[in-house]
Amino acid sequence: MAYQVIIPAAGQGKRMGAGKNKLLLELNNIPVLIHTLKVFDEDELCNGIILAVNPLDTAEFKSLLNKYKVKKVLDLVPGGKERQDSIYNALKTVKNDGIILVHDAARPFILKEHIHRLLVTAQETGAAIIGVPAKDTMKTVRDDMVMATVERSSLWAVQTPQAFRFSVLFKAYEQAEKENFIGTDDSSLVERISHPVTMVEGDYDNIKLTTKEDLFFAEAIVTKRQGSF
Numbered sequence: 001m002a003y004q005v006i007i008p009a010a011g012q013g014k015r016m017g018a019g020k021n022k023l024l025l026e027l028n029n030i031p032v033l034i035h036t037l038k039v040f041d042e043d044e045l046c047n048g049i050i051l052a053v054n055p056l057d058t059a060e061f062k063s064l065l066n067k068y069k070v071k072k073v074l075d076l077v078p079g080g081k082e083r084q085d086s087i088y089n090a091l092k093t094v095k096n097d098g099i100i101l102v103h104d105a106a107r108p109f110i111l112k113e114h115i116h117r118l119l120v121t122a123q124e125t126g127a128a129i130i131g132v133p134a135k136d137t138m139k140t141v142r143d144d145m146v147m148a149t150v151e152r153s154s155l156w157a158v159q160t161p162q163a164f165r166f167s168v169l170f171k172a173y174e175q176a177e178k179e180n181f182i183g184t185d186d187s188s189l190v191e192r193i194s195h196p197v198t199m200v201e202g203d204y205d206n207i208k209l210t211t212k213e214d215l216f217f218a219e220a221i222v223t224k225r226q227g228s229f
Ligand SMILES: Nc1ccn([C@@H]2O[C@H](COP(=O)(O)OP(=O)(O)OP(=O)(O)O)[C@@H](O)[C@H]2O)c(=O)n1
Pocket: 007, 008, 009, 010, 011, 012, 013, 014, 015, 016, 052, 079, 080, 081, 082, 083, 084, 086, 087, 104, 105, 106, 107, 208, 209, 210
């Protein structure tokens, strides 16, 4: 049940406003990027990491990989304008039709047990994603006016990793390119080629570090998990 993981790490962190790549910010004196990479580097089922990187960050990222002895990075591919472009660049380097995970570098709190739970499902179905049931009521809004309330019992907050058989994901990316479709996650591309996607419940700690407020939550999660960082 081995897999390879694509980790998009080439964003600009505009919403974080840290003045540098938010993945270089530190939690417990270790860069966010390293926290995320170590989960996969230490997973016995992971047989390779493909990192999408802003070329301006390549030298610094390479020195971090050496400093923290990250062993399983197979390739650093150039990131693209959108998250989807970065992942597509990485996908094009994959050589076998096995299981591919895509996981945001900005999500350092993913647990190995959830990765493995996702893997089992993806092996069976060809497409599985991690998420948690929505806690807030969600509404559609246009010009500051509430249009509708979305039934919460069917709403999930989608995270990463997202896991796919390579051939399914690559076909979805080719189709999206043909249609000039840009999705906010990989599953949306796979849904568009009518491949069923299974939801696997993860946990609320698996946050994406997007805005400054998330750093406070991150510190609390680190404290709660003290000793595993
Ligand atoms: N062109 C891009 C955009 C994003 N990402 C990566 O995709 C993940 C999720 O993206 P997000 O959290 O939105 O990061 P940023 O795009 O950097 O954030 P912002 O939109 O605030 O600039 C991050 O690990 C980010 O580095 C990427 O590899 N290439």
